[in-house]
Amino acid sequence: MIEKTILDHLSGALDPPCCMERPANAPDKFVLLEKTGESRENHICTAILAVQSCAPSLFEAAELNEQVKAAMFDAARLPGIAAVRLNSDYNFTDTAMKGYRYQAVFDVTHYE
Template structure:
């Protein structure tokens, strides 16, 4: 399952915890990600993944987002990954909870 592959890779690369779902007692800084769509063509899978970088300030969230983007791009070294493309990234502060976050969307092709 590609989500597990991504999480395990990021666990070894990021300076903050990485989660697939929000924790009830989340730390101040963390990464949350999910697969938002996927497809399969000629036995090759691809998906769009949303990565959210949470931090205690806008600056820290933006800095964490940059660290995350570099780590994601380094995933190309994995045998399971054949292509990584940054779709977009932007400020995605949660106005309901008042938590600063950035979101980066990546299109990832994998086996």
């Protein structure tokens, strides 16, 4: 499962906790991973992964986003992953929760 592979990689590469659901008692900084889609052709899959960098300030969220991007590009070296491409990244501040965050969306090509 690509989510588990990437989550384990991000957890090892980044200091803040990385998870797939917002923790009940969320720390100041954390990273959320979500698969938003996937396509398959000839046993080659391309997953669309959204990675949110949450932090107490907009600047810290932007800094964490840069760390996430570097770690995601490094994930292309993992077995079974053929390519990691940044689709887009942007300020994704949560006005309802009053929390600063950035979101980076990646296309991850991998083998079944």
